[in-house]
Amino acid sequence: MTISADNSNKERVYIFDTTLRDGEQSPGATMTLEEKLQVAELLDEMGVDIIEAGFPIASVGDFEAVTAVAKQVKNSTIAGLARAIPADIDRAGEAVRHARRGRIHTFVSTSPIHLAHQMRKTGDEVIEIIQKTVTQARNLIDDVEWSAMDATRTPIEYLMRCVETAIKAGATTINLPDTVGYAVPEEYTAMFRTIIEKVPGADKVIFSVHCHDDLGMAVANSLAGVVGGARQVECTINGLGERAGNAALEEVVMALRTRGDAMPYYTNVETTHLSRASRIVSAASNFPVQYNKAIVGKNAFAHESGIHQDGMLKNAETYEIMTPESVGIKATTLVMGKHSGRAAFKDKLKELGYELGDNAFQEAFVRFKDLADRKKHIYDADIIALVDDEVGSIDDRIKLVDMEVVSKTSGVHRCVMTLSIDGEESEVTFDGMGSVDAIFNAIKQGVGQDPHLVLYAVDGVTGGTDAQANVHVRLEMNGRIASGNASRWATPVQSRAPSLVPGALRSASKSM
Ligand SMILES: CC(=O)SCCNC(=O)CCNC(=O)[C@H](O)C(C)(C)COP(=O)(O)OP(=O)(O)OC[C@H]1O[C@@H](n2cnc3c(N)ncnc32)[C@H](O)[C@@H]1OP(=O)(O)O
Numbered sequence: 001m002t003i004s005a006d007n008s009n010k011e012r013v014y015i016f017d018t019t020l021r022d023g024e025q026s027p028g029a030t031m032t033l034e035e036k037l038q039v040a041e042l043l044d045e046m047g048v049d050i051i052e053a054g055f056p057i058a059s060v061g062d063f064e065a066v067t068a069v070a071k072q073v074k075n076s077t078i079a080g081l082a083r084a085i086p087a088d089i090d091r092a093g094e095a096v097r098h099a100r101r102g103r104i105h106t107f108v109s110t111s112p113i114h115l116a117h118q119m120r121k122t123g124d125e126v127i128e129i130i131q132k133t134v135t136q137a138r139n140l141i142d143d144v145e146w147s148a149m150d151a152t153r154t155p156i157e158y159l160m161r162c163v164e165t166a167i168k169a170g171a172t173t174i175n176l177p178d179t180v181g182y183a184v185p186e187e188y189t190a191m192f193r194t195i196i197e198k199v200p201g202a203d204k205v206i207f208s209v210h211c212h213d214d215l216g217m218a219v220a221n222s223l224a225g226v227v228g229g230a231r232q233v234e235c236t237i238n239g240l241g242e243r244a245g246n247a248a249l250e251e252v253v254m255a256l257r258t259r260g261d262a263m264p265y266y267t268n269v270e271t272t273h274l275s276r277a278s279r280i281v282s283a284a285s286n287f288p289v290q291y292n293k294a295i296v297g298k299n300a301f302a303h304e305s306g307i308h309q310d311g312m313l314k315n316a317e318t319y320e321i322m323t324p325e326s327v328g329i330k331a332t333t334l335v336m337g338k339h340s341g342r343a344a345f346k347d348k349l350k351e352l353g354y355e356l357g358d359n360a361f362q363e364a365f366v367r368f369k370d371l372a373d374r375k376k377h378i379y380d381a382d383i384i385a386l387v388d389d390e391v392g393s394i395d396d397r398i399k400l401v402d403m404e405v406v407s408k409t410s411g412v413h414r415c416v417m418t419l420s421i422d423g424e425e426s427e428v429t430f431d432g433m434g435s436v437d438a439i440f441n442a443i444k445q446g447v448g449q450d451p452h453l454v455l456y457a458v459d460g461v462t463g464g465t466d467a468q469a470n471v472h473v474r475l476e477m478n479g480r481i482a483s484g485n486a487s488r489w490a491t492p493v494q495s496r497a498p499s500l501v502p503g504a505l506r507s508a509s510k511s512m
């Protein structure tokens with residue numbers, strides 16, 4: 001495996017997590033105090049160096065959250081954000097003074113567009129503001145970070161004047177953010193190289209990157225900044241953050257760990273916590289993690305295509321550049337589907353306890369491919385049904401001819417169903433507590449079996465009241481499980497929805 005844990009000859013990069021501040025700025029991502037404390041606790045346990053816990057002047061709730069995190073966290077430095085305004089800096093100082101290691105993080109705009117329209121100040125006025133506010137912060141605390149908001153759209157000569165002023169006033173960390181995700185990696189590297197080389201006192205401070213993902217380059221830019229000399233990376237779990245988000249912590253950390261050969265840097269983050277951190281932040285912020293998200297997405301260590309599955313079974317390094325265990329995921333998943341091949345199918349059968357002879361195996365594989373062409377999710381129960389001797393035998397015996405469901409806001413729900421069993425049609429009528437209950441009662445009566453409904457799930461495939469829906473059904477009887485699914489457009493209350501049931505009935509019947 002390419003992963004190397006040998007950090008000798010590598011330089012340390014400090015991880016500054018801003019999930020609780022910039023991450024929380026994502027619309028809808030507001031977290032409660034308890035959730036913030038839980039996230040902060042985990043970040044501390046993971047070995048994150050600095051946790052930006054909030055923006056204390058923003059609200060009483062934010063002040064209380066930063067104070068509570070500062071009091072609770074044992075190891076990480078706790079930062080509080082402040083504009084270049086005296087009241088902000090005092091408030092941030094008041095909150096972070098409770099921490100074992102506290103930091104005031106103050107920022108001001110430096111780009112021409114921000115100066116003209118956001119700050120409505122001249123360049124010289126902003127230089128004076130930097131001098132005064134950084135000095136004020138330094139008088140409150142030893143650890144002061146200064147950020148040049150919109151640094152990447154700031155002329156380099158002016159940016160150098162600002163940085164020099166902040167360093168002279170006592171800033172210990174200088175952050176040059178790509179606030180609007182505008183930079184490309186080469187220019188971000190060059191910006192750090194120039195500033196570190198030319199600004200007096202640059203060798204006495206730590207430079208930091210803070211990148212947004214508006215063009216999808218936040219992680220690439222962060223690493224480019226490190227190459228240019230930055231030694232602190234500001235990032236968030238799951239890439240949560242303003243607009244398109246910030247650089248994802250898990251991606252930065254795993255990129256440095258996995259490609260230590262190309263980038264000689266390391267972080268102190270214990271990577272086996274990454275998956276858990278992602279789940280906790282996703283739950284707290286109400287932001288689902290996309291399936292194909294790098295490192296922590298549901299599919300990050302899942303393989304469906306036969307060629308990849310075959311390779312994985314021979315040697316995991318064929319298609320995985322890091323182990324799932326290294327990020328806290330138990331194991332790789334080989335997902336059975338229409339792209340799977342014989343190697344994965346054989347492996348799955350073995351896992352399910354089946355050993356088939358060559359002919360039986362080939363036949364089962366053909367049936368599996370056929371099913372996978374028609375069915376989106378292949379469950380283990382589907383494969384068990386496939387290799388069962390009775391597969392398909394009941395399928396042709398039972399057919400749904402017609403069904404009518406009447407649902408009322410009061411009173412019972414009724415299903416009138418016509419089934420054809422061995423070519424003979426019969427009509428059954430059954431009531432239920434709801435329409436689904438009535439339908440399943442009617443099926444049970446018509447078929448003369450009494451399976452237990454384990455799962456009934458409806459997923460909307462499209463939007464609107466005329467949405468197409470997928471219905472998934474799983475039944476259990478005498479220790480055997482059968483599942484099926486079918487799609488159908490929604491219909492009005494008094495409905496004829498025959499195809500909702502046949503899929504379920506067909507699969508269910510197969511293995512009963
Ligand atoms: C890139 C970033 O992520 S920056 C951080 C963004 N995060 C947030 O804004 C979340 C928290 N913010 C808030 O709760 C509020 O905006 C507050 C409490 C900070 C300020 O609220 P208000 O006083 O009502 O001001 P409002 O939000 O309307 O406007 C921002 C003001 O701050 C000024 N400002 C913005 N950044 C800075 C700065 N770095 N230094 C000094 N002043 C600044 C703006 O020019 C504007 O001033 P103006 O009202 O004199 O024109």
Ligand SMILES: CC(C)C(=O)C(=O)O
Pocket residue numbers: 022107147148149150175177178179180210212
């Ligand atoms: C406050 C600063 C650091 C910021 O979030 C940004 O510039 O994106």
Ligand SMILES: [Mg+2]
Pocket residue numbers: 022177179210212242
């Ligand atoms: Mg930001």
